[in-house]
Amino acid sequence: MSEAGTTLPRHVYVHVPVCRSKCSYCDFFSLTPDRLPVTSEALVDALVNQARAWAERGVPPAGIDTLYVGGGTPTMLGDGLATLISALAIWAGAESDAEITIEANPESVTPEMLELLAMAGVTRVSLGIQSLDDDELAMLGRAHGASRAIDAARWVTEAGLDLSVDVMCGLPGQSAADWRQTLDRVIATDAGHISVYPLSLEAGTPLAAAVAIGDAPEPDTDVVADMLLEGAAVLKKSGLLRYETANYARPGQESRHNTAYWTGAPYLGVGPGAHGMLTAATARSAGFIVADGVDRVRYAIACSVETGLGIMPEVTVELLDRGESAREDAMLGLRLTRGIDDGLASRAGVTEVLEGLAADGLVVHADGRWATTERGWLLGNEVFSRVWAGE
């Protein structure tokens, strides 16, 4: 089956679909322990087996540059998380300078666990703090309070791991002053990487319902726009520079794994609810039916432990031709501060579109590159949708 020279992507994402409780705004695939039909030991084994099965399907691993264990809440696996990471690192042959990130939530990390993870090869922890206001945390249905979050951040740095913090703005009832306070306290954790997300009310979540029936005030988009602007300015002053729509880092602390998503690099997805992207050649070798003319294959593993955790999990696939791949790369590349070069713009056939966007002040062209402007960051959908549509 194997085509010569096809090996697994050098970026691997593993999805751990467990959380202590469900947050009110969350539409990710994760289950509370009482609804998880397997033990966490069995879950770890199954994830490792699913990854290994790729080799048996004809595409062997060829080393790992980045591994990202996300969720859900991977730290819910306890010591099993270290086992999972060691097993994957050994199987795939993690490089000595590999970036290995785990997602963590304050309520389920301990100093001991972090030490163990560091020994297993983890280099980076993405900590879901979201807010440092206890009332806001309660409204979000988070399983932790503000002081635990600050402790957890300290434990991460004490364990010698790079710290990244997720924080949200545009929460119902949140004032500009509330936001500024959370932001200052997050910066004070000394995180080298901070992600800022305006709350997105996803259909079907309890928080969206609460807003819809008027139990929670709907955040005003003008206020949110100001919060995002202020966030970018304050972070910059503290040395954290925007390198992507929602991500800020001290130079050198940018996430290599996530950057792979935005630059069109293939990645392997493992676990129920995970997504992957393969070159057409790799996908063919792994047994996918891929028509001629397809350039890349995106697959999504079923959001179900029953069908998404086996060694041949149920997947849905999306096939992109060369033009679509290029437009997708251009769209994603414009999420990055550095933007895209003229070559990609012309391969994607979007030079004219970009000129139009430049006339609207959403992108600029300089030194052979197209990059998003301040205004473009706030109105990103206009940029993304026009570039993707190619018109």
Place this chain on the structure above:
Amino acid sequence: MTDPTLIRNFSIIAHIDHGKSTLADRVLQLTHTVADRDMQEQLLDSMDIERERGITIKAQAVRVMYDADDGQEYQLNLIDTPGHVDFTYEVSRSLAACEGVILVVDAAQGVEAQTVANALMAMNAGLEIIPLINKIDLPAADPERVRHEIEEGLAIPADEAVLASGKTGEGVRDALEAVVRLVPHPVGDPHAPLKALIFDSYFDAYRGVVALIRVIDGSVSKGVKIRMMASATVTDVEEVGVRRPANLPVESLGVGEVGYLITGLKDPALVKVGDTVTLARHGATEQLPGYREAKPMVFTGLFPIDGDQYPDLRDALERLQLNDPALLWEPESSHALGFGFRVGFLGLLHMEVVKERLEREFGLELLATAPSVEYHAFRTKGDMVVVHSPQDMPDPGHLDRTEEPYLKVTVLVPPDYVGAVMELSDQRRGTFKDMQYLSATTVELHYEMPLSELIMDFFDQLKSRTKGYASLDYEYIGYRESNLVKLDILLAGKAVDALSFVVHRDKAYARGKVLTEKLREIIPRQMFEVPIQAAIGAKIISRETVRAMRKDVIAKCYGGDISRKRKLLEKQKAGKKRMKNVGSVEIPQEAFMAILKVDE
């Protein structure tokens, strides 16, 4: 050919929903014209829209054979007339084919506006009127009260009114007995040259235009050469027949008979409702009275949302026109909406029905601009411009005076609501003429009012302000001097032609203000601030602003989100595509109809 003394031609007339179609169904069943197993509700309403909306748009004629109590078999021709004021002329022609009518009045609702209007039309046509109080099965039925209303309000003797229920079938035989007994049989000269009245026509894909006719004098048979007098068209008769209700060919149609006539003509415009059919040689010299050209009263621009559908829209209009010669149209182009047609209709209902059929039967997605009427604008240099579209309106500098079409409006309402009706018609520039009590519970009010005010949501307003009690009828009375101006709407500094409209000067300011406010709500925030202005000529009379959208961004986009978020963006983009892009402003479709729903 049947002995005219054994023929009765009659029509059923009623206010909408009083049970006309249901009663016609019962007549077909009782006379075994349609087998019970083939019976489907509202048999004579053949279009889906007719059935759904419960209105009759096309006239129908059906022949039934009835064994009367006197032992004779009678040929009854039941002519089903359209049931809406838009089609008043068509109704008058259908009535001209009859000698009598059954006037159906709902036993619970009593006399309503179109009961009066239809009864008056029947009286003017000199027809025998048989009152029938229907729906007596209803718990709320009050036949005595209704009998009173018919006598007092319409001055029609009703002590022998037929009591019936189309639902249970009770009284239907009594109704047919009354028709045989009271409706005069047709009288004509069998030896005179042919004179037959065309009271409707439709288009058959295999046979061409089919005319529904009533023979007055002489006879018509297959093979003869005929002439249609008003349209001056000569042609051969391919077939004559009767409708039972399917077409059944016969040798010939003689004095008093009702049936159809096929000529092989393919252009429906040549076969005009109200025209007289005679023989090509040695024919009649005088037309039957009452003929009128179909005249559209309400005009709107119809534009395909997808510009590629323009040729399809043209084809569809041509197809509809085959059965609806009253539908008139000409190409129109708009800066905002691209290529489309300015279409003329008999009235608002006609317009709605046509738009709905275009969308439903032809799969078109259409945008309609606010309906307007035909204004007359006299220029300073003395000539007159016919204004079908606001774009035709001369510049204020060249405008001397204007005229607009007026209606005589009749409203029937319980006395408690007279105040509400007065208030509404005042707002609509109505002039009160008179008022009279038809009974203790019903007042009849007469107004003169511009047609343009009536097409602006008037009926809905009337209904809501009178808790649904008021009923409405109107007739066209001609042009009156008026003081009209063209109001332009500017978006981002540019006039959007499809949003312009003509309005009376006294109302321009209020309308401009309400409309700009409304547009502010309808137009979504865009990347740039969008000023909305209302202007008369160069003078801005009101202004609103849609603030610029400041944030619209998918912040989270990682490996698992890419496909999903891309689809989300595609959906967002498709939504925008359905809006009309004028200059740099995206305008949702509702904006173009907003003008219609403005109540200042």
